[in-house]
Amino acid sequence: MKLVIDENRCKGCNLCTQVCPYRIFSPGARANRKGILVPVLDRPERCTNCRLQALYGRTLCGVCQLTCPDQAIGWVSERPYEPVRIEVEY
Amino acid sequence: MTRIEFMQGNAASAEGALAAGCRFFGGYPITPSTEVAELMARKMPKLGGVFVQMEDEIASIAAVIGAAWTGKKAMTATSGPGFSLMLENIGFAIMTETPLVIVNVQRGGPSTGQPTMSAQGDMLQCRFGSHGDMAILALAPDSVQEMYDLTVKAFNLAERFRCPAFLMADEIIGHMRERIDVPDRVEVVDRKPFVPGRLPFEADDDRVPGFPTFGQGHHTHVTGLTHDARGYPVTTDPAMHDALVRRLVGKVEDARREIADYRVTNPDAEVVFICYGAPARTVRQLVADRPDDGIGVLRLRLVWPFPEHALAEFPNARAFVVPEQNLGQIAREVERHVRVPVIPVSKLGGELHTPDELARVYEEVRAR
Amino acid sequence: MTFTDWLRADRLPHIWCSGCSNGTILNCTLAAVEAEGWDRDRTVFVSGIGCSSRAPGYVATDSLHTTHGRALAFATGVKLAEPSLNVVVFTGDGDLAAIGGNHFIHACRRNVDMTVVCMNNLIYGMTGGQGSPTTPLGALSTTTPYGASEPAFDLVALAVAAGANHVARWTAYHVKELEKAVKTGLETPGLSFIEVRAGCPTNYGRKNRIREVTDMADHFRTRSMLKTKYDRLVAEGKPVPADAIVVGEFVRRANPAMGVAP
Ligand SMILES: Cc1ncc(C[n+]2csc(CCOP(=O)(O)OP(=O)(O)O)c2C)c(N)n1
């Protein structure tokens, strides 16, 4: 699974930067086509849901997606699915 | 087959509603309409329907609209003060094309006025009372029989046009008791079903869309905002608003000839009475008292949309006399359509015109 | 399926301002109905008028966007006429507690089987930031330019007193707790009322020195106090901060209810 922000929906509120326990989101610096500073993702493969969704068959954590007021955060599946070992920093 | 009964007007309206398939009643007590609610409270549960006494008339009409979207035929009954409270949601029903019936047993206004006395002061309010341009359907019964028959008809019109229909009764007819023939079966019209694959507010040639009943998987968005055929709000497109309002008005107004419901007496007459509701009874007496005079009568059963073409049924008319229990609300409408004098005979206070009063006006007009 | 399957994707992005809590609360509510396994074909969302009341328009079910303040009366009609339908109401503080106050207490009294989610942003958002019945004393709005001088409603206390079977309060910061509270509401026969403290950055935050959207989230996080802790402080006679937002479940009971599917 791959974490993505839908640039067409994101309004740049930065709430995602506040809620992710891994601080995957950080405030964007460059305005997109709509003039929105879409947050940038820092090593999104660390996301719990990216790592474990396929294993558990349900959304894990998902706090950023629930919080995002603009329904801009989602996951796309990467095919073929390849398990990768991730070093998680606490 | 029919069954002969002796019944009160308000009870007849409730019986007519149940015969027409009404299975939801939401209301709030108000004289002189309360008996409709009381009868519904008794009978509805036995028929598997729902009666609910709401916290006010705004809530009553709201609940009725909500029930209508589940596919139920639904109604409420009220009088002036309650009717005034309903107006905003009546506009919502018009905009969302929700079929429903409102019985207004009219009493003297403005304000609390005369709770127990008859009036016809809400005839323009029902037509124009909510904000914005609109069209509605309004019937006016002149007997207990018509309280029954026209309530059935109100449901059928509401269902066909997906538009609120009003039974604009008055205290006299609502509270009088007389003989009524209760039919075993009545003709019942159901709303046009929604055809999956079409858009929820996409109208047919009759400008009425099929009804996407809630709970059937149509996922319809219903809003009082100006909306497109999908039901989605589009509030700043002038052409969209123009087309929607014209369709909502046109689907009813353009059917006026076809759905017109009136009674003509003595079409050759030179003096013609135009009447509806309780005053029609006095006019009937006047005509019976003077069988040789050939007095013309146009009695409206469906008042709105106004059947203007019916006025042409009296080619020799020199004058139209309009007795009403208001200061000339329908007389004003008649005036818009004719070149001959229109004489309102207004009577306020709750009592019916007497035959003598109408006779005096008749003599005077005839002598002109 | 996830909650995103309940969205009308063809209507997104929605009309709400950047950082408006309404979108978050919509997500949490949809996550709850999804977790509850409700059928999209048999669920109806109802609302009145306001920014918050636009929410049903973004849900891919039957939805009824009605008149200002009247959502609960419409919803009562839907639910009593067809108890087999699931009914969820979205409303705002002005919609619910000002113009719709009478319907609110009567819907709670009837205990009609539905779930009511109030996006309480302490302001009239849609009309540009006027004071509402929940605007706190001293708060600034366009109609309280010198600070609100009217005492505010406690919506939770109102719902409890009026008879709702389930009453909870959370904030838009508490997304998981909110989802759970809504889910409990869906499962509780009778009326479930969930007040959600919501941020309106445009018309409340800006005027009341909670300028950034993230400041509002911090405000919710730092001011919130669990009801259990609040009860303990009160029992011990200890002071409770005046601006504490008491969150948690306030009541859950099985009083007689209307419109419960057989
Ligand atoms: C009968 C009526 N009165 C007034 C309005 C104008 N109006 C629209 S939204 C609103 C206030 C909404 O406030 P709230 O319910 O708190 O919703 P919010 O926008 O804050 O989410 C008002 C007064 C209206 N639409 N209808």
Ligand code: SF4
């Ligand atoms: S929370 Fe959503 S809308 Fe806000 S910045 Fe993050 S992705 Fe964009």
Ligand code: SF4
């Ligand atoms: S799902 Fe959780 S871990 Fe993954 S990005 Fe969102 S907040 Fe971070």
Ligand code: SF4
């Ligand atoms: S005005 Fe306030 S409540 Fe309305 S959409 Fe904007 S932030 Fe949300």
Ligand SMILES: [Mg+2]
């Ligand atoms: Mg508000």
